[in-house]
Amino acid sequence: MIDAREAFSEVASQYRRFERMVATGMGLFAFSVVLASLWGRMNGFFAAIGFLGWIITVASLFSLPRLACPACSKRIDKPVGDWCPCCGQRSLSGSTLSGRRKCTHCRRSMPNRQKGRVQKIRFCTNCSAYLDEEGL
Numbered sequence: 001m002i003d004a005r006e007a008f009s010e011v012a013s014q015y016r017r018f019e020r021m022v023a024t025g026m027g028l029f030a031f032s033v034v035l036a037s038l039w040g041r042m043n044g045f046f047a048a049i050g051f052l053g054w055i056i057t058v059a060s061l062f063s064l065p066r067l068a069c070p071a072c073s074k075r076i077d078k079p080v081g082d083w084c085p086c087c088g089q090r091s092l093s094g095s096t097l098s099g100r101r102k103c104t105h106c107r108r109s110m111p112n113r114q115k116g117r118v119q120k121i122r123f124c125t126n127c128s129a130y131l132d133e134e135g136l
């Protein structure tokens with residue numbers, strides 16, 4: 001197992017910043033909608049907050065870093081390799097009919113290859129490099 005935490009920390013912090021920005025943008029947008037529905041109509045101020053939230057959300061999408069492994073430079077957000085991205089064991093089952101794979105070690109089921117991404121990525125699924133302590 002390669003310890004790639006230091007090389008990955010830059011991507012991890014970029015990704016966490018991206019998630020915070022999306023949460024802020026969506027929060028502002030929802031806030032303006034709730035305020036407007038409580039008020040009974042959408043006034044300029046609420047519309048401005050909602051618009052700002054929308055801008056932040058869209059802008060943050062452009063700052064989405066590519067989630068790649070610093071050791072093998074392959075994508076890490078899809079459970080396509082041999083190793084479990086969560087526990088780092090070589091224990092991923094083959095694809096089931098639904099396209100979902102399961103880890104026989106930590107018993108997590110992985111999202112479908114096309115849809116969604118693995119939550120709490122700690123290891124590279126392709127080369128088992130150690131990427132992040134908390135999980136991204």
Ligand SMILES: [Zn+2]
Nearest residue numbers: 084087103106
């Ligand atoms: Zn596992």
Ligand SMILES: [Zn+2]
Nearest residue numbers: 069072124127
């Ligand atoms: Zn890798």
